[in-house]
Amino acid sequence: MTSISRREFFTKTATDAALVTFLALRARDLHANPLGMPIGCQTWPVRTMIAQDFPGTIKQLADAGFQRIELCSPVGYADSGFGGIAKYKGAELRKILSDAGVSCESSHFGIKELRDNLQDRIAWAKDLGLTQMIVPSLDGPRNPSMDDVKRAADEYNKFAEQSAKAGLQQGLHNEEFELSTVDGKRTYDVLLELLDPKLVKFQFQCSTISRGYDAAEYFTKYPGRFMSMHVQDWSPEKKETVAVGQGTLDWKKIFTAARTGGIKNYFVEMNLDLMKASVPYLRDLNV
Numbered sequence: 001m002t003s004i005s006r007r008e009f010f011t012k013t014a015t016d017a018a019l020v021t022f023l024a025l026r027a028r029d030l031h032a033n034p035l036g037m038p039i040g041c042q043t044w045p046v047r048t049m050i051a052q053d054f055p056g057t058i059k060q061l062a063d064a065g066f067q068r069i070e071l072c073s074p075v076g077y078a079d080s081g082f083g084g085i086a087k088y089k090g091a092e093l094r095k096i097l098s099d100a101g102v103s104c105e106s107s108h109f110g111i112k113e114l115r116d117n118l119q120d121r122i123a124w125a126k127d128l129g130l131t132q133m134i135v136p137s138l139d140g141p142r143n144p145s146m147d148d149v150k151r152a153a154d155e156y157n158k159f160a161e162q163s164a165k166a167g168l169q170q171g172l173h174n175e176e177f178e179l180s181t182v183d184g185k186r187t188y189d190v191l192l193e194l195l196d197p198k199l200v201k202f203q204f205q206c207s208t209i210s211r212g213y214d215a216a217e218y219f220t221k222y223p224g225r226f227m228s229m230h231v232q233d234w235s236p237e238k239k240e241t242v243a244v245g246q247g248t249l250d251w252k253k254i255f256t257a258a259r260t261g262g263i264k265n266y267f268v269e270m271n272l273d274l275m276k277a278s279v280p281y282l283r284d285l286n287v
Contacts, residue, residue: 076110088128219261
């Protein structure tokens with residue numbers, strides 16, 4: 001029988017304990033986070049902070065547990081707090097993000113800036129290293145005719161075709177215009193029919209459950225048409241968004257359906273306190 005010294009015993013015990021801890025954390029990381037995707041957040045809710053200190057804000061988001069962020073364009077959102085990031089070159093932005101330990105593959109762009117200078121916006125997206133350009137709304141009238149919807153879809157298909165040639169995927173969010181109705185149908189549903197599935201994907205806003213738009217239902221009904229979603233939970237009693245896991249939405253059902261929908265990433269989007277409060281739930285959510 002080989003004997004070991006007291007010092008060797010404690011050294012070996014400490015090493016074994018460290019290994020067990022590492023393996024436990026590694027196992028948690030492998031099985032945590034829905035769909036195994038990095039936990040992301042949209043930066044719109046912290047736009048005031050970004051206007052004051054972009055690097056510091058990104059570090060705060062990383063420290064809160066977010067591994068991926070979605071930006072807003074400094075051109076289309078110049079008056080909302082993002083104008084200041086225009087001073088950074090793409091390589092500088094990438095370094096700020098990398099230094100904080102987060103990745104960025106997606107940003108929102110206003111439809112007007114695409115109309116004004118699409119090629120310039122594509123160039124900025126490429127310089128930053130994005131793969132997704134998201135438009136929050138096609139900005140049509142609140143009470144559109146079918147011709148209005150068709151014109152908006154035709155225009156966006158053309159923008160998406162030019163973006164695709166540059167290796168960028170266009171994606172449509174669902175805001176005011178998309179939540180209207182036309183000829184007795186949801187405008188959003190009509191756009192899903194009119195927009196070219198090879199060129200345009202969709203980013204679903206989960207809080208639209210308050211208007212009857214169910215994420216899991218859409219992901220299942222339109223397989224492969226979605227690439228992203230904005231994540232918020234909903235309290236019918238309070239009639240407001242709440243931290244993920246604290247409302248009535250069935251997140252296992254939503255993320256399971258997201259596989260069918262084609263979701264590639266997701267971004268929590270609420271005020272900073274609610275976003276922070278959502279991280280522990282998402283870390284433990286296995287789908």
